Amino acid sequence: MAEIRVENLRKQFGDFTAVEDSSFTVHDGEFLALLGPSGCGKTTTLRMIAGLELPTSGKILLDDEDVTFNRASARDIAFVFQLFALYPHMNVRKNIGFPLLSQGVAKAEIRKRVEETARLLQIGHILDRSVSGLAGGDRQRVALGRAIVRRPKCFLMDEPLGTLDAEFREVMVHELRELHNRIHATTVYVTHDQHEAMAMADKIAVMNHGIIEQYGTPQEVYNRPASMYVADFIGSPPMNFLKFQSGLESGATTIRLGDVPISVPEVHAVREPGELALGVRPEHVRFSDTAPLRGAVYGSEYLGTNQIVSVETAQGMVKARVPADLNFTIGETVGLDLNSDKLSLFDCASGKAVPSSLYAEARHG
Numbered sequence: 001m002a003e004i005r006v007e008n009l010r011k012q013f014g015d016f017t018a019v020e021d022s023s024f025t026v027h028d029g030e031f032l033a034l035l036g037p038s039g040c041g042k043t044t045t046l047r048m049i050a051g052l053e054l055p056t057s058g059k060i061l062l063d064d065e066d067v068t069f070n071r072a073s074a075r076d077i078a079f080v081f082q083l084f085a086l087y088p089h090m091n092v093r094k095n096i097g098f099p100l101l102s103q104g105v106a107k108a109e110i111r112k113r114v115e116e117t118a119r120l121l122q123i124g125h126i127l128d129r130s131v132s133g134l135a136g137g138d139r140q141r142v143a144l145g146r147a148i149v150r151r152p153k154c155f156l157m158d159e160p161l162g163t164l165d166a167e168f169r170e171v172m173v174h175e176l177r178e179l180h181n182r183i184h185a186t187t188v189y190v191t192h193d194q195h196e197a198m199a200m201a202d203k204i205a206v207m208n209h210g211i212i213e214q215y216g217t218p219q220e221v222y223n224r225p226a227s228m229y230v231a232d233f234i235g236s237p238p239m240n241f242l243k244f245q246s247g248l249e250s251g252a253t254t255i256r257l258g259d260v261p262i263s264v265p266e267v268h269a270v271r272e273p274g275e276l277a278l279g280v281r282p283e284h285v286r287f288s289d290t291a292p293l294r295g296a297v298y299g300s301e302y303l304g305t306n307q308i309v310s311v312e313t314a315q316g317m318v319k320a321r322v323p324a325d326l327n328f329t330i331g332e333t334v335g336l337d338l339n340s341d342k343l344s345l346f347d348c349a350s351g352k353a354v355p356s357s358l359y360a361e362a363r364h365g
Helices: 042-050 092-102 105-120 136-148 166-183 196-200 219-223 228-231 357-364
Strands: 004-013 016-028 031-035 056-060 077-080 156-158 185-190 202-207 211-216 240-248 254-257 260-263 271-280 283-287 292-303 306-313 317-325 333-338 344-347
Touching: 004 042, 004 196, 016 042, 016 185, 016 202, 031 042, 031 196, 042 077, 042 156, 042 185, 042 202, 077 136, 092 136, 105 136, 105 166, 136 166, 166 196, 166 292, 166 344, 185 357, 211 219, 211 228, 219 283, 228 240, 228 271, 240 254, 254 271, 271 306, 283 317, 306 333, 344 357
Parallel strands: 031 185, 031 202, 077 156, 156 185
Antiparallel strands: 004 016, 004 056, 202 211, 240 271, 240 317, 254 260, 271 344, 283 333, 292 306, 292 333, 306 317
């Protein structure tokens, strides 16, 4: 396997910029998820790494070799598409072995490597079956097998689970991560599904309008979002935002939501007066009779082990993840206690996080 390094990558289609100044490194054996909504540039980035699109500017290095303008066939990568692209007239064995046959590998070696791959994917029992009659999960395993059998330097996957139903997707998320661990493959995986990215990836690049808003571990992008966009995109429900007008002094540890003082991680920057947003995850909100921040219960969503309760405050709606056995009445006034160690502050004009001790711990912890 190999390291992938992307430097200042840019792609334009006429006047439209699909990818803007993207830089990141996928270390040997690492699993990177490119995460974002449709049209954010993640698939275009993947296709440039694969050699299916040429960049307008920037560099792509594979194992320290500049492959920016190399053909896809010269990059030693394997691409797994959302639509499986299997050959319907071939059985499973021939589909998996076809890349080796195209390379002129000896038949005995093809048979050996196909059977090794089938054992790895637990599909040895269907090798002689036609692919046209297979279930979606088995068809996806065959597509993965065809990529793995070549033993490429890296794997590129473009929403490979997008056509599967929810049950199969859950199974395949687990199997893909297990497969990654077994073969220690350098992998770049495109998805719009935050659950897939959080469950499988070592690192996540959250993209928006062709720009990487944040690059980091799942824990970093969830706990210390670099922007309001990331905070809103990651999480179910997403982070709550309570907006207020204020300036900030470096070293400040308290803000005011109206007349309510709220403790926050120590601010490491000066902000002129303007609109700010306090960000808090639903699981970092609890109900307290003595909390000064008050609101009226708007509704609740029962989730089995817990519930999401929506509370309308003067600064906006707050969703709290609380135990399922707590009972509330619509319209009831409750107090909201926010976990001060987990709060984020954002500049509403730029959407960027305000530097604080919480984010300093992310860099140095």
